[in-house]
Amino acid sequence: MSETLNLLKTLIQRESVTPNDAGCQDILAQRLSSLGFTDERMDFADTQNLWLRSGKNPPLFVFLGHTDVVPTGPLSAWNSPPFEPTIRDGKLYGRGAADMKGGIAAFITAVERFIADHPQHNGSIAIMMTSDEEGIATNGVVKVVEVLEQRREKIDWCLVGEPSSSQRTGDVIRVGRRGSLNGKLTVHGIQGHVAYPELAENPIHSFAPALMALTAEVWDNGNDFFPPTRLQVSNINSGTGAENIIPGQLDAQFNLRFCTELDEATIKARTQAILDKFGFKYDLQWRLSGNPFLTSQGELIAATHAAIKSVCGYETLDDTGGGTSDGRFIAPTGAQVIEMGPVNASIHKVNEHIDLDDLETLSRIYEQILANLLA
Numbered sequence: 001m002s003e004t005l006n007l008l009k010t011l012i013q014r015e016s017v018t019p020n021d022a023g024c025q026d027i028l029a030q031r032l033s034s035l036g037f038t039d040e041r042m043d044f045a046d047t048q049n050l051w052l053r054s055g056k057n058p059p060l061f062v063f064l065g066h067t068d069v070v071p072t073g074p075l076s077a078w079n080s081p082p083f084e085p086t087i088r089d090g091k092l093y094g095r096g097a098a099d100m101k102g103g104i105a106a107f108i109t110a111v112e113r114f115i116a117d118h119p120q121h122n123g124s125i126a127i128m129m130t131s132d133e134e135g136i137a138t139n140g141v142v143k144v145v146e147v148l149e150q151r152r153e154k155i156d157w158c159l160v161g162e163p164s165s166s167q168r169t170g171d172v173i174r175v176g177r178r179g180s181l182n183g184k185l186t187v188h189g190i191q192g193h194v195a196y197p198e199l200a201e202n203p204i205h206s207f208a209p210a211l212m213a214l215t216a217e218v219w220d221n222g223n224d225f226f227p228p229t230r231l232q233v234s235n236i237n238s239g240t241g242a243e244n245i246i247p248g249q250l251d252a253q254f255n256l257r258f259c260t261e262l263d264e265a266t267i268k269a270r271t272q273a274i275l276d277k278f279g280f281k282y283d284l285q286w287r288l289s290g291n292p293f294l295t296s297q298g299e300l301i302a303a304t305h306a307a308i309k310s311v312c313g314y315e316t317l318d319d320t321g322g323g324t325s326d327g328r329f330i331a332p333t334g335a336q337v338i339e340m341g342p343v344n345a346s347i348h349k350v351n352e353h354i355d356l357d358d359l360e361t362l363s364r365i366y367e368q369i370l371a372n373l374l375a
Contacts, residue, residue, distance in 0.1 A: 003112070005092065005356065006166035007031075007086040008105035011067070016062075018068035019139075020283055020372060021048040021131035024101075025067055028052070028129065029110060035115055037127070041096040047132035047139035051148075054115070055124030059156035061109045061373060062126045062335075063366075064141065064326055066133030068198040069096040070348050077350040090356050093307035103161025103341035104129070106359060110366035117260055123156075133326050137289075141326040145333060155335040157373065159329045163344035164319075169358040169363055170308040174339035175249075175301060176294035176320040177227060177328060178257040181267055181286065188281040191240075191248030203250035204238050206280035213274050214254070217229045219262060226259030226320050230364045260292045290328030294320065299373060300336040307312075311361060340365070 007027075016022035022158050025048055029039040034349055037052040048067075053060075072082040082085035082095040096102075111125060130140030148155070166172045187207045192200025213231065219229035238250035256267055268286060275282060295301060301318065310318045322344075327337045342362060346352045 002360060004109040005107050006361065007108060008092065008097065008102055009094075010323070011105060012085040012092075012096055014067075015124050016067050016096070017071055018130065018134040019046050019132045021067050024108075025050040025129050025131070028127065030105070031108060032111065032127065035112065040229060042144050043323060044139035044143045047143075049131070049140060049144050051126065051144060053124060053126040056145070057122075057124055058154070059123040059252055059373070060126060060154065060372065061123060062128055062155050062158045062330075064112070064128045064158055064160045064330065065100055065104045065107070066130050066140070066326065067104070068131040068139045069099070069101070069102070070134050073350050080349055082352075084361060086205065087146045087356070091260070091353040091361070093351055093353045093355060095352055096114075097346075097352050098342045098344065098351070099162050099184055099343060099347035100163060102354040102359055106363035107161055107366050110370065114367050114370040118371070121370075123374050125370070125374070126155075127181070130326065136315055136328065142329045145329050149333060150313045155330060156356040158327065158330045158335045158337045159300070159304075159369065160325055161341040162325050162339045163342045163347050164322075164339045165341065165343040167343070168312075169361045170312050170340065172317045173301075173304055174318050174322060174325070174327075175296065175318045176242065176319060177290070177292060177324055178226060178229075179264070179292040179319065179328075180289035180324050181258060181264060182289060182321040183254045183256075184285045184287070185252040185254070185275075186283045187252070188269050188283075189246070189248050189250070192243050192246045194246055197246065200246040202246045204247065204306050206278065207250050207252070210275055210280075211252075213277070214245055214271070217270070217274065219256070219267070219373065221261070222259055222261065223261055225296065226261070226292065229256060229258040229262055231256045235293045247294040258292060260294060262282065264288055264291070276293045284302040290324050291332070293328055293331030295331070295336045295338055300338055302374035303336060303369050304340055306372055308367050310315050310368055311364045
């Protein structure tokens with residue numbers, strides 16, 4: 001059994017459902033402390049954060065990951081227990097195998113081999129881990145970055161081990177992500193009897209044309225790196241459950257995944273202008289999950305392209321699709337940030353898995369990236 005596979009199995013056995021770490025970070029710290037990495041914990045509230053660093057000189061290369069996983073879903077739907085790593089047909093099954101304990105295991109063993117081969121390498125290497133990526137991400141990487149910024153500890157290159165690959169390992173890397181802005185809307189009406197609508201005010205009826213306007217709005221046309229901004233309604237709730245009552249309130253939640261053509265303030269102003277046109281009373285609360293970021297060029301992208309070509313023999317595609325990642329907290333510091341990890345076909349699903357050959361390939365790619373940048 002390879003070192004990478006052995007480590008991944010050990011990590012999967014830890015039931016680290018967000019925001020629990022379940023001891024995963026202790027395992028990583030123990031392995032790398034023996035190689036001279038400093039072990040620093042930056043825990044906030046119920047979130048465990050780990051900062052491991054070797055070296056004091058720039059440039060600083062950081063591997064960013066999360067040890068928390070999403071809930072399993074119904075256990076009866078799994079072909080094997082989700083926290084008992086199981087090999088079948090050349091694949092390792094278990095919650096977190098691809099998202100993203102596979103990436104973590106691959107990077108740790110890549111670092112171990114790289115340092116063994118290049119003990120006098122240039123620059124510094126660090127590993128940043130959090131247990132709050134799959135949750136609301138308020139006490140994880142965003143807080144660690146604040147500490148590093150206060151200490152003027154600057155990151156030059158950051159590789160996020162999220163499952164970016166599509167069909168085969170390394171065929172896609174994420175060089176940016178869209179921003180994510182959440183809206184929570186309450187429309188106020190007047191409750192009454194359906195037989196006397198003139199004595200009531202139906203918030204569903206009031207909101208219907210505004211909903212059409214919001215979803216039909218052309219927010220932007222995207223650009224060379226990002227698709228157009230989109231608004232999606234995720235929840236609408238109203239009514240008392242009775243068929244003869246006009247409700248007095250409607251609650252709706254929506255999200256905008258926005259590109260670099262827009263910013264938070266502009267989206268808020270345009271949304272409120274649309275709602276105000278229809279004359280109903282409402283309250284609107286916002287939560288910014290993250291701003292868009294883009295690494296369009298630089299040494300990190302070049303090193304990653306070269307590593308994938310060297311190890312796999314094919315070219316990779318630069319892309320900005322998918323959801324959000326903790327890279328959104330690193331990019332504002334000025335660091336070059338990309339995401340490159342396992343195939344994402346099974347992430348968050350029942351019977352999540354990673355191909356055993358892909359796991360070893362990923363570790364070799366990570367090692368070659370380090371060699372390209374720091375050897």
